[in-house]
Amino acid sequence: MVSATALRCARWMRYLVRENKNGITPKKIILSPPYHPSVDIMVDVKNILSERAKGMKASEIRELLKLTQRPGIISFAGGLPNPKAFPVEATRKIINELLDDSCEQILQYGATEGITPLREALAAHMRDRGIDVKKENILITHGSQQALDLISKVFLDPGDTIVVGSPTYLGATGAFRAFQADMKSVPVGEDGMDMDALDKELEELIRLGHRPKFVYVVPTFQNPSGVTIPAENRKRLLEIASKYDMMIIEDSPYSYLRYEGETMPHIMSMDDEGHVVRLQTFSKILAPGFRIAWIAASEEIINQLVIAKQSSDLCTNPFGQFVAYKYVSEGTLYKHIDYIKELYNQKRITMLEAMDKYFPKEAKWTRPQGGMFVWVTLPEYVNTREMFPKALEENVAYVVGDAFFVEDEGYNTMRLNFTHSSEEEIKEGIERLAKVIQHEIDKNDETKGVEEIITP
Numbered sequence: 114m115v116s117a118t119a120l121r122c123a124r125w126m127r128y129l130v131r132e133n134k135n136g137i138t139p140k141k142i143i144l145s146p147p148y149h150p151s152v153d154i155m156v157d158v159k160n161i162l163s164e165r166a167k168g169m170k171a172s173e174i175r176e177l178l179k180l181t182q183r184p185g186i187i188s189f190a191g192g193l194p195n196p197k198a199f200p201v202e203a204t205r206k207i208i209n210e211l212l213d214d215s216c217e218q219i220l221q222y223g224a225t226e227g228i229t230p231l232r233e234a235l236a237a238h239m240r241d242r243g244i245d246v247k248k249e250n251i252l253i254t255h256g257s258q259q260a261l262d263l264i265s266k267v268f269l270d271p272g273d274t275i276v277v278g279s280p281t282y283l284g285a286t287g288a289f290r291a292f293q294a295d296m297k298s299v300p301v302g303e304d305g306m307d308m309d310a311l312d313k314e315l316e317e318l319i320r321l322g323h324r325p326k327f328v329y330v331v332p333t334f335q336n337p338s339g340v341t342i343p344a345e346n347r348k349r350l351l352e353i354a355s356k357y358d359m360m361i362i363e364d365s366p367y368s369y370l371r372y373e374g375e376t377m378p379h380i381m382s383m384d385d386e387g388h389v390v391r392l393q394t395f396s397k398i399l400a401p402g403f404r405i406a407w408i409a410a411s412e413e414i415i416n417q418l419v420i421a422k423q424s425s426d427l428c429t430n431p432f433g434q435f436v437a438y439k440y441v442s443e444g445t446l447y448k449h450i451d452y453i454k455e456l457y458n459q460k461r462i463t464m465l466e467a468m469d470k471y472f473p474k475e476a477k478w479t480r481p482q483g484g485m486f487v488w489v490t491l492p493e494y495v496n497t498r499e500m501f502p503k504a505l506e507e508n509v510a511y512v513v514g515d516a517f518f519v520e521d522e523g524y525n526t527m528r529l530n531f532t533h534s535s536e537e538e539i540k541e542g543i544e545r546l547a548k549v550i551q552h553e554i555d556k557n558d559e560t561k562g563v564e565e566i567i568t569p
């Protein structure tokens with residue numbers, strides 16, 4: 114007997130052929146016993162993709178990261194917090210209390226904006242740090258990654274111009290690319306984004322008739338470089354945004370992970386004209402598994418983002434939001450951040466000391482005062498992408514640097530994460546990596562020697 118589903122399916126196929134909907138000509142349908150329509154129905158997916166989806170590409174970095182998960186490999190590649198930084202016992206206690214006291218709320222749908230107590234607590238927390246906001250200025254999201262997606266959805270039409278750093282966070286460029294943004298880049302140095310270069314770039318873009326919508330920055334302990342924009346440059350960035358009537362997306366997952374040096378003011382705290390949209394997340398100070406982050410912006414922007422979010426996920430998971438609320442309201446979060454800072458600082462020191470000891474003098478690297486990453490720049494002739502398989506052979510891994518650039522550049526750079534490995538692994542991994550780099554440098558010296566002999 115042929116099932117009802119199979120009959121419906123066959124009818125649908127006949128309809129498509131007759132009407133030739135979307136220009137698709139179904140070629141065959143495989144009905145395997147007991148006649149369930151198979152997923153092998155021959156629909157040519159490429160013909161029905163949106164222009165937007167056609168522009169999306171699978172992350173090759175993801176593919177490279179899979180290789181780094183082989184047993185025995187010391188990986189500095191992922192951007193992962195250390196599992197030792199996850200507050201298991203405190204979370205268990207909070208979850209039990211929540212299930213006992215407020216189970217109807219935590220297991221129910223919530224408001225798209227986020228649960229009121231968390232929004233109020235976060236607004237109060239930001240006011241303590243000099244940012245004049247109330248709960249209406251706060252939208253809770255599923256991680257800052259969703260915030261980047263929503264911002265793109267709300268502000269970007271295909272071909273719109275925006276400015277990013279070179280290098281910059283690749284998850285952000287992925288989101289902007291998905292919405293077909295035209296990304297221009299400005300160099301990032303020891304002091305973060307070069308403000309003179311930004312001013313010049315914007316002047317040129319305006320002269321050419323573009324209207325840049327926003328500049329995206331990770332101002333404190335940037336992913337991938339670990340560098341921080343000093344206070345005077347933050348002020349300059351606001352002046353530039355005002356001059357060109359443009360928004361600043363201030364993405365700041367690492368600002369609370371400062372291990373030394375002076376705390377920098379949030380760009381939003383210096384903004385009197387409403388240019389800044391600030392993103393913060395619990396991923397690096399609590400646990401990324403909760404997927405809880407927040408956007409702070411003017412009410413007008415928040416309202417627009419809420420509309421976009423409604424059709425995206427209805428609401429951020431209330432369960433995680435209530436857990437995050439308990440952490441903030443009971444003050445447990447701040448004690449926990451102190452603990453994480455101690456753990457990560459030791460790892461940072463270990464990595465920098467090992468690099469000082471083992472890395473060849475031709476290599477240069479940043480000395481971040483916080484965050485999770487060190488950025489390495491090798492001589493121009495070393496291609497870190499080509500070197501990657503050789504590092505894997507030595508059982509050590511990193512992220513190839515060119516992935517963090519929107520232009521074709523950065524082939525001699527790499528990002529190292531210092532938070533995930535143990536201190537023993539860090540020492541061992543850096544020694545292994547140093548050998549791989551030294552080998553590439555020696556190889557170049559040898560070829561240079563040959564050239565010198567045969568060049569008249």
Ligand SMILES: Cc1ncc(COP(=O)(O)O)c(C=O)c1O
Nearest residue numbers: 256257258282331336394396406
């Ligand atoms: C700069 C930056 N922005 C956003 C994110 C995404 O964070 P979340 O886990 O909150 O989605 C990350 C994650 O590493 C990041 O480094």
